[in-house]
Amino acid sequence: MSHSLVSFDFQQLQSKWSALWLQKNLYAVPSSSEKPKKYVLVEFPYPSAAGLHMGHCRNYSMMDVYSRYFRMKGFNVLYPMGWDAFGLPTYNYAMKVKRDPHEVSAENVLVFKRQLQELGLSFDWDREIDTTDPQYYKWTQWIFVQLFNHYYNAEYTREDGGKGMARPMEELQIPPEVSDEGENAVREYQDLYRLAYKAKMPVYWCPFCKSGVANEEVTAEGTHERCDTPVEKRELEQWMLRITAYADRLIDDLTMVDYPLSVKSAQSNWIGRSEGITITYPVKGTDHSVTVFTTKPETNFGATFIVAAPDSNFIKTHSDLFPNKEAVDKYVSESLRKSDIQRLAEGKTKTGVFTGMYAVNHFTGKDMPIYVSDFVLGSVGTGIVVGVPGHDLRDFDFATTMGLEVVRVIVGEDKDESFIKEKAQIIQEGTVVNSDFLNGMNADDAREKIMSVIEEKGYGKRQKNYKLRDWVFSRQHYWGEPTPMVYCEHCGWQAVSFNELPVELPRLDDYAMGEDGSSPLEKAEEWKKTTCPSCGGAATRETDVMPNWAGSNWYYVRYLDPKNDNELVDKKVVKDWMPVDIYDGGSEHVTLHLLYSRFIYKFLYDLGTVPTQEPYKVRRIHGVVLGPDGKRMSKSKGNVINPDEIVAKYGADIVRMYVMFMGPYEGNLAWSDETLNGVRRFLNRVSDRIVEKIASPAVSEDTKITIQLEVLAHRIGSDITALKFNTSIAALMEFLNAHESVSWTNKQIATFLTILAPFAPFLAEELWSQLGNSESIHLEQWPKTRENDDSGTIEIPVQINGKIKARIHVEKNMSQENVIALFIKENAQFADAVAGGKVVYVPGKILSITAQG
């Protein structure tokens, strides 16, 4: 491999300096310090067999510059790294090559670590964590046990004044009629409230991964987001986490954090809170009733029918009463066979069957026929909706198909009461009509009014509804944290006691998943056998493991105290460091990982383990490095750029600076060898010119260069703070372009190298030592800064009626009067314009004149 393209011997520099930095443990971060703290977090990678991706290089390099800058500014900066090694890719790969995932994972970690170290990233390796290390997952399991041992008291007022808190199970009030029935009844009652609970329910199942997957991991196309296989639904008994208990806090606390608006809205869309009311209508001729949920009760005078979902409880429990039972049963069994995806694919034509029963509208007294239709989802609200065809597009479609009455109850300014489809919606700021006591009110007031009436008369109750579902937390895999639960015939599910943690993953002869979907751990007969923590009798271990999110929910807390064997984290240490000051990551994690980790962190907050309500003060979303063809890099497209090859060819400094220079932080940017060449030329010039300047430094100081260096230090500092790494590098280039042909003093050379150091740590260190320094440049303070050069003269444009007509040289601090006088002296032809017009002088920027007429 030829180095002739690079004018410095980067291989020699890298091996020399990285060895020395490691030996001196240059980037070790003390847990406590007089300095202000800054916690810089990047998403930790799963170490796949393919090695580091170019995207990792870019993201970690950018935040490395950020960390190095703040270190030089006097902060105690924590920039840690670890391994999210329980990822599915590692497991799938191990299965493919038929090896123990432990071994494969350990090898991958070594490759990743070597690659990261070669890039000169300033991680504190003493704090390295690995989610597959039993000393780490001991605490992942501990969190699970705590979830099992707590319930959510939504009425509890916390110390911070907020409402709702996880409380120990012992505090849960057991109704007397339950405790009268004995121990088993009490246990069953408690199980209904635990934050981790086992439930048999239809869950998505991935036939490729042979495992259940969370709703959140299924794409809109109905495929598993990890492997793109279409998912099925199966009934499985699974551990669930009651994330829904935290739904309000997960939405409301977004006001406490600085995330991009798009991220906040993705989070709250995902949780999908809607506020409305339930209404219970009597079923005509029976003593039964039907309960709907609606967010638009002000339209209730326009309600003309009721529709229940095929899988709703109402249909299940009333089917024998329906006059049209036969037709209903047929429809229900047909639609239950269809998947959600199928139903949606069948298009907009609504189908349904009349049950033969009627509900009575409280307000109009009219009979509303009760239908069953699959456009209503059993899992949403009460699984039953009230049809208001005048103001809902779906209801309108259904009414049209079934020939049902349409009543208009809200009109816009045009007062048009016709029933065309386009008008079948709520009119913003509309006026209520045809609605008795609501007539003439605007829609918002009418909603409040009718909700109060509904509650007063006992027809229903205000309620919040969420799209968010509880989190399926079981996977039928091998490569995950064992769920620390045992099953006892007498005592039911019991948590493993603290001194038994961690429950280690047993080694197996065959790690493959069972064809029937059973966990590979089912085969660990000896491991499965255990004793019940409660009665001491024989018990069996849970064989499902946790999903790959489990370890990444809380890893940023463990970095603070990675070797603590007595607590998840030391109380004082976590108080000193949290929250994370900036969390850099990808857009693919803005819903799931962010939501899950915020949930678990809030739970830890309720336990008193962590000191703040939110884990991440600032979240930023970096862009993606695309292949040279502008598409996402992938093996199958053959457009993958391998970091090892590029680093071997150009060296770490050039690669680091190129990936930052290629475009803005948040941009998705195509790889370009040509642009990389520009950076290579720049660093060659830096090396060549600085070596020359060291050989013959200036004898007397050119203060202009000194001032320009101070301006440069300021500009780059503020650019780095704003994550504008591309323009920082442009500023370095501009400076060298302007001053490369003259000699600098040693002091000036030193300052320039200090500013360069965060970007090109190896070359800067080398030239620094050639300058005669024995300590590392990376322990230097950031140089003196100056906001702008306000000495000397400057050329400014003169704008007349919006057009540049002249240029004048002015002193930077000259007054408006003097500038105008100077202008007229040099440009007498504009004297009249100035005298009769409006004149604005923006110091150092522009002189603007607007002539009259």
Next chain:
RNA sequence: GCCGAAGUGGUGGAAUGGCAGACACGACGGACUUAAAAUCCGUUGCCCAAAAGGCGUGAGGGUUCGAGUCCCUCCUUCGGCACCA
């Protein structure tokens, strides 16, 4: 449909309401070289032969001495959510 982001040269992209196109790539011309690579110098938004001049930040309005930037109305692209009641 709802929510969010973004539209600037041949390309990636700069620009606290103040000289649009910084910086870099590419292209063209030149120097060096037997030649290539590497390096160095010059030109490079568009129109016009050039100068002068004019036109230019998706479109159209507006605010302002001054708008890529702020406001209104559109268009287009990308991302997220979606028969969510």
